Amino acid sequence: MAHVVTVGIDGTLESSAAAVWAAQEAVTRDSSLQVLHVRIGDSALDPALVHAETAVRHAEQVLREATGMLADRFPALSVEGKTPVGDPAQVLTEFSRTSELLVVGSRGLTPLGGFLVGSVALPSVAHAHCPVVLVRADGGNAEERAGSETEAGRQEGESRSTVVGVDIRHPCEVLLDFAFETARRHSTELKILHGWDPPPYYGSRPFPLAGLAIEDLLAERAATLAETVQPWRDKYPGVTVDARAVGERPASLLAYAAEDAGLLVVGRRRRTHGFGSHVGPVAHAAMHHARVPVAVVPHA
Structure with missing residues (x-):
């Protein structure tokens, strides 16, 4: 290309x-x-x-x-x-x-x-x-x-961060490639965020699950996120990375985190047909509400 x-x-x-x-x-x-x-x-x-x-x-x-x-x-x-x-x-x-x-x-x-x-x-x-x-x-x-x-x-030395939202339940190699390369090229910190809002069957609504249980679940997701990101840390040793799993709705988390960013990066699944304009709820929310440039990266 x-x-x-x-x-x-x-x-x-x-x-x-x-x-x-x-x-x-x-x-x-x-x-x-x-x-x-x-x-x-x-x-x-x-x-x-x-x-x-x-x-x-x-x-x-x-x-x-x-x-x-x-x-x-x-x-x-x-x-x-x-x-x-x-x-x-x-x-x-x-x-x-x-x-x-x-x-x-x-x-x-x-x-x-x-x-x-x-x-x-x-x-x-x-x-x-x-x-x-x-x-x-x-x-x-x-x-x-x-x-x-x-x-x-x-x-300012291109100091405004690059923010990327990832879903550790699905492949995100293409998304991480784009985010790391963007951060490297612009010499910015890369903030990698995985948002998780426990659904009702976890007991978060109407009665909260025990605090320690929620912390354990988030710790598991944080460990998975760290394991997922490690190959790119090794590939891009010059990129400063802050990777976190947060107990919050992904769309809200990314909108808040990107307020002072230079670029917000989100993914969307590749379409197998040519009809409609559905891009997924997180990408859709980012496109409509983020106040900074939003990169939408197609992936498998």
Whole structure:
């Protein structure tokens, strides 16, 4: 596979923030950047684009502005722009076959209400063949904000941690590979979290199980987590790792832990068919509520 980071843009603030994030990541990976503005074939879907020629001009303008901005900010980066025609989610999914990373924007709603992933991002995440990163924007100039945050991270030695949630009941090799490599590349601490909220049949509700019993169960899970992570500790001795099993709902645990992180990493099972956009409850919660970029990694 070629070393290519692909970002989908549509002229919104969210896609501008995603483009800047993708460019910086491409630089870090020593990869090229592919910028896609997918032109929907049926112009009737957008009343403002009543003629095919107008649609083409609009797509070219959006792409030209984005690639021009990126060229100014990242002069050493190889940037290629394309305006394919089709359904945006399907096109992005197809391009993910030949990309090492796909980046899209995520729209903010309210601090408490979460974030709108959208009709393009959600199916792209569900069906992509490579990891997908969702980047959100909080009003104002998304390009300047993303750029200033990236610069701040460099000045601080890229100190913001990488957080990854793992389920020790299922294979997580691909997820750990991505998380450790990201932490190594960005020189960040890696926080590995396994959340476990005891179901009612353990006696946690309505009557709590004895405290020592809960501690024993968590200790068993912590030991399994440590055993699972050890091969990657050996492979990446330079990465500082904090691995914990915590008695808390996984989605809530990850959202809280990632508040000051640079990236939240979650997994989703690879789909065996092309229908629907289900990504699993933890990935779904992270995509909608995390305030930092979220990487969703497909795995077996």
